[in-house]
Amino acid sequence: MLHIECPWCGFRDDAEFHYGGEAHITRPDPSKTLTDEKFSEYLFLKTNTKGLILERWCHRSGCRRWFNVLRNTITNEILEVYPVTETPSSKQGKETYDRNWRRISPSKKTPKTDEAK
Amino acid sequence: MASNDKTIGSATKTSPLETKLIFNKGPTDAEITLKENKHVGKMILRGSLSEKKFITSTKKHLSQQFPASPNSFYDDTKVRVIWLGPDEWLILTDVTELDSLKDDLTRALIKSHSALVDVSDNSTIIEIKGRYSREILMKGCSLDIHPSVFQTGCSAQTDLGLANIILLKTADDPVYQIIVRASFASYLWDWLVDAAHEFKIRTEN
């Protein structure tokens, strides 16, 4: 049972929380045209890192607030808890944030392919 | 804060645990006493602490002590204020006072982004007291409620058994109050009675 520190209620068992998956996914601006490919990237592609991941949790059984967490998915160790509207402040958190493919410029992101599938 | 406001016209009020037939039952030297605090007026207050107006109005019309620090509650002359979240409080008061209190606050907060919602009937309150109260709660609540940690005046929203609750410690004896959703009250009552299995238990009306 993970012990997650709700920023408001303190440490609680993970059974009290609702998992929200990857944090910091930017919802595409609906007024701009958007290809199906780009949209599916937003909708379905997950950062599923083995290691440090920035993710959202909601203290469902408690204060019902959402917050962000920096967690190691190998050890389940939680390294940082921070507000949902902010970016991480720890060194590891910052690195994890910057390293994420969503925030790396597109040219470096995927190898060019002959097959645009 | 229990109410004698039983009826309006010919309408009769029923509480969620009405059907549990909790007439005074069990020994008077019980180790555990369970009781429903029926028909307590309850109101959700939402608002932002970063807004000065919100705080001053609330202090004036609700309680000078407002707000409450996280995971705690306090009693003022007419109200009990329970912290629920950074912008959310549960106000308990006599049900007869509720409407006027709500109206006063509504007027005072008209310019603030705030909300007041009557939730008197959304939940009910079960009081549990007696020397083994903590042991019983420990059977289904993952929180550390050791008296050095969860002191009188502490509150927590958590799960007890399979029900979501707000837990208050109201006296050192100890006395705990459990605020539980109306439709879960029957389950939780059964759960508590079951958890008190090895103790001398008394149920009160």
Add this chain to the structure above:
Amino acid sequence: MSSQRFRLKEAGRLDRNAPLKFKFDGKIYEGFRGDTLSSALLANGVHLVGRSFKYHRPRGHLGVGAVEANALIQVGDGNSTEPNVRASQVEIYDGLVASSQNRWPSLLFDLGVVNDLLGGLIPAGFYYKTFMWPRKWWMKYEYFIRRAAGLGKAPTGRDPDRYEKMHAHCDVLIVGAGPAGLAAALAASKTGARVIIADDQQTFGGSLNTDTDCYINDKTTVDWGKDVVATLEGLPDVTMLPNTTVSGYYEQNYLTLLETTKPHFFKSTIQQTRQRLWKVRAKQVILATGMIERPLLFANNDRPGIMLSSAIREYINKYGVTPGQNPLIFTNNDDAYRTAITMRKNNINVAAIVDIRENPDSELFRQAQEMQIPIHVGSAVVTTKGYNRIKSATIIKLSSDGKTLTGERKVLECDCLAMSGGWNPAIHLFSQSGGRVKWNHELATFIPSEATQNVLAIGGCNGTADLAKSLKEGLQAGVSAARLSGNKGHPPAIPSVQEPKQSETRFVLPIPTQKNKLVDEKVFIDFQNDVTLADIQLASREGYNSVEHLKRYTTVGMGTDQGKTSNVNALMLLSQILDCEPEQVGYTTFRPPYAPTTIGAYAGRNIGNLFSPVRTTAINPWHKEAGARFEHVGQWMRAWYYPKANETMRQAVDREVKAARTNIGILDASTLGKIDIQGPDAAEFLNRVYTNAWLKLPPGTSRYGLMLKEDGMVMDDGVTTCIKENHYHMTTTTGGAASVLEWLEEWLQTEWPNLKVYLTSVTEQWAVAAICGPKSRELLKELCTDIDLSDKAFPFMGYREGTVAGIKARIFRISFTGELSFEINVPRSYGLSLWEKLLDIGKKYEICPYGTEAMHVLRAEKGFIIVGQETDGTVTPVDLGMDWIISKTKPDFIGKRALSRRDIIKADRKQLVGLLTNNATDILPEGSQIVEEVLPKPPMSMIGHVTSSYFSPNCGRPIAMALIKSGRDRMGQTVHIPLKNKSIAATITDVNFLDNVSK
């Protein structure tokens, strides 16, 4: 009755004034209060207690506690029987009934022993190589294999006992109450920490109670232990849990402890709590789990009477029982000498000590010499004899490299053999915690290395055998754990200790076997699963060289003891075969539980009526009284229909449905989810979460809305009402109430934190009575005088506040049936009163309560959808033919973009249509599949399925809704619903049956 002829006169701490009678395999024996089944059986000279899993070899008692691999027995009978219990963990009581397992027809004469003789044909993994012919015969083979396998028998009925759970928190959790654990508890609690200390024995003290040749602060070890326990008992924040096995060590120092709270199998008429599962969150954990003795690996090392040396000492010192009158000791270390000396002190003749070491020299060795115990150094037991109990052992001198036998054979008579092959720290919990272990060459075993959580291993668990060092480690760990968890008191002083010094161990694995045998004698590695040395060699020969492959192929370490006595030996053998260091072979990670743990304890009280909360509305007592049948909707119990005497469901529902369209029907709609929405941006928020337009909804009016997930699929629907400016009342489906609120909060907090909106669940604040039918206005008029109910003043989709039956109410003129309908909301506490009043006054209008089934029929007659019935998470509003509810002008709403994806706009998607069976007596089963063309037999290509289907009394015929590929292009076409026994033809129609189908 057998006399207890192996009971010692003095030793042991039992209540000799309380003789108890018990039955084993039908025979009555006597023991004393405080005995375990093992000690009592041994007192009566009973060694043979079971048969092994595969070869059905006779087996006896190997060890004490969780390490036991052999003595598994069935205790009790009927509902309260328990299989596979370790005899040494059963406390006896008067009338206890126990029996041996895995034998037929009897323990003494077991036909399964034929497997032992066929051993040559059934080596490790033999089943992978055969049973494949004739083809298709596996199920026949399997039948017999299954019946041959398994150990004990399951109970025959419901468990009479009760299991509980307990959550606990502490600064320091100490696992094991031996010398190190007790010292740690003392130090931690004196330093001010909240302490929990658990031990699987009934009496705290561990080896303090068996190693009686040591002294602490000039006290006997037993007395020192008692003093510490007494001190701990006097401290307020120390929880002491005897009979408690720490079974699981999870993340963030979360541990499970299984406490046995009443003597095993105590018969009582009152349901008693048998076990309690503690779930402990500890700031610091101290593992003082001690060590487990290793068996030696020699031929026929499995006979009854061959036991671990430390176990024998425990039987003598704790229970006053000697497992033999002429024991032989076989050891590779000093500790077994203590067993020999203890026996001698209790006037038991010791046949000899056989010591693998060539030049043992220690205090204990000299003491044994002085006692004139024959000692054979540099020698080994190479085989044993005796079928149901060891009778003799053959010993031969070992070569100096330990690989061959050099000397003469000597046969030593004995009635019991104490073996000691060294010690393994009980690192299971440390491993479970995620800690890394390292190989220790001196001890030839794994010891804890790096921890990944706040945990310390001390004493035996840390590889420390000395008492003095263990106590010191314990005290230091206790202080440091207490300090790390924020305490500041003073620790106790380190005591002085007198104990025999021990010298080194010599590891010879395995003991060479004698050559020139027709059949190789079996050297057992895993006693319970009958894994032999030859099996390990075969597995490796065939390439199963990874330790996991070895384990899975041979099943070594996979018995109920989880390899407590076999894992390290197997690993050392594998490393020898592969010619590498044991740490290169690796080890398997330990998983919870440490010892088998009762399933009922994990279930706890969440069974029966507490399995899952039953949620009911305020009006529920009335439904019950009225004889309603109920249906589960999520956790809710809703009135399904109200049958009158002798009415079938169909008759009752037809009556209810008709009444709602001709007079008045009344429905308890309280379970619908309700969310109070307030704030200046509330309208904007609604505009984003619903597909249609919400910015201009005037106060006092309601609108129907559909919510999509971001993938464009329908998620929920409901009516939302503008109560007043910036204040809305949203309803959701019953099942969706909690998830919709969570969903809305998620968007609000994470995506649109700038929107000024507050959401509050008011689902249970309001009880809702929906009255429906042409006469509902007349009824309401009688009870509500402060609202103008005329159609003009209070039109469809209007909302008013007023008083109904003297109760302040919110009235919504909305309809899920197509009839004139009012949904009256009053505070929950008045719900029952309102309902009764409506029924009372409604009598003259022939008001009829209707349940959820009639509600379904009524809405289907009008073609209204139910989310979760017409939809399944793969259906868009367009598929439902509800394009009208999708705003074309809004820049955004959740799910908008997804609706224009290339596969979502295809014309051949499944679309919602009506279905009328061509034969008006056929009612389609809900869920049945639809084809264009019926083939003689499957497979048939399906084009859709029936989502809803009812007999409609108002249409006078069955009606159905279906999702069909390109359904809307097929209007008027005939499709077929091939059921198992017949096929039904139906015509595709519009879904609004009531208005389109002639009555």
Add this chain to the structure above:
Amino acid sequence: MIEKREKAQPRSLTLKENNYSFFSLAKNAFSKHKNWPQAWRSTEPKPEYDVIVVGAGGHGLATAYYLAKEHGSKNIAVIDKGWLGGGNTGRNTTIIRSNYMWDESAGIYEHSLKLWETLSHELNFNTMFSQRGVLTLAHTEHELKEMTRRVEAIRLNGIDSEVLNPRAIKQIVPIIDINPQLRYPVMGGFIQRRGGTARHDAVAWGYARAADQLGVDIIQNCEVTGFNIKKGTITAVKTVKGEIKANKVACVVAGHAGVIAEMAGFRLPIDSRPLQALVSEPIKPILDTVIMSNSVHMYVSQSDKGELVLGAGADSYNSYSQRGSLNIIEGMLAAAVELFPVFSRLRMLRSWGGIVDTCPDASPIISKTPVKNLYFNCGWGTGGFKATPGSGHVFADLVAKDEPNSLAAPFSLDRFVGGYLIDEHGAAGVAH
């Protein structure tokens, strides 16, 4: 005394040279089983292969086997970061069935089931495929209706399925509690009699041995560290044992698909979550069928050894820790006791966790990828074991032909773009 193991056999043996049968067993008994050859060679990598299969689980080994057997590929390697069969193959609860609702799923799982039915002979290795039936329970009115939908679809797809009432269920499963007063009473169910269980390790070992006999190199302890991709085409796999050239690379790494995809520079619509299972101590047979229940969240069977094998749904959060939260186990066992009161006094022997890769629609991915000649087979969620032969079979076809066949085509990555998902959440409400 202890014979040391000599180095690996130089060449793979033919089936004739290492045939398993009762006779070979008897023959070897005379030599005290000292002449059995290795079941497969554990080899070191060659510099180059036609196809490298990454992941030596059941699916990967099956892929290699079918590539060698049906597509004549000669030069194939299967590489794994650990020991073969050490991932989800060796950690699952071994349920096999094909009674899926959607046509696409029914197609692939039924294909697989048919292969299961002859697998032991195909591989000359007893996989102990036991067609003891898989019985799915319904506990509410709503579930009964859902069940009809599924059963009818299964039937019309030509797959066996039989609806049972509570009494018929009680006959098959005497220990089940069918008291209608239960919180979630057994209201009905359906059984696929051809479904059942198999010995999980045997599947991996059987495929490994059979693939080895066809010349496939199996390279264990060979973790992938990256890929060489030139002009969008894969050219080599980087491993801890050095770089290995390959014309084609097929990844079947359940539990780590996302990690491997990341190395190739793209991402997958996959979450990796813990899925827990446990076994009880062995007891004499009490349960001869596989039982699954969605609304009380558990499934159970009894292994041939006598252990009850239980599982439930996956944990809610992403994790590679191979362990999950205790409350999942508690819930699963409460449900088990509720349905089978006799379980209460039995004991949990061992619990463990696997990592399941799950797609948003709970259906797998069998697909080409943005990188040419790199193929992925992943996202089987909780349904991977039962698909092993079928998955390997169609994946081998995809890798060999660079084009998915009709069974694999619906499971391409493309579906996430267009939106034609195969939503099996109903089927995977609990894991199985």
